[in-house]
Amino acid sequence: xxxxxxxxxxxxxxxxxxxxxxxxxxxxxxxxxxxxxxxxxxxxxxxxxxxxxxxxxxxxxxxxxxxxxxxxxxxxxxxxxxxxxxxxxxxxxxxxx
Numbered sequence: 001x002x003x004x005x006x007x008x009x010x011x012x013x014x015x016x017x018x019x020x021x022x023x024x025x026x027x028x029x030x031x032x033x034x035x036x037x038x039x040x041x042x043x044x045x046x047x048x049x050x051x052x053x054x055x056x057x058x059x060x061x062x063x064x065x066x067x068x069x070x071x072x073x074x075x076x077x078x079x080x081x082x083x084x085x086x087x088x089x090x091x092x093x094x095x096x097x
Contacts, residue, residue: 001070001079002032008065012058027052027059031066039080046071 009018009028017024027049034045046067053059070079 001035004069005032005066008062012062031062035079035081037080038082039076042076042080
């Protein structure tokens, strides 16, 4: 999920913007961290991100991409890794913990 968000940011041309703008970095990091929320709070987190990005068409595109790619295919319960000991889908990484 995180790599896909990063690649989409590059697709939007945010490479320089991400490096130079702390607000952009914070927004992207909040989106990347959405899976760390309890499943019941993910819709609220997405709503918050939409509220703070209303002035940016690019940020709305990123949220639309995330919603269409992740939230339409999986439930919040499937996305959330809140209080899960192993937070990876890579068995090799999980076995190292």
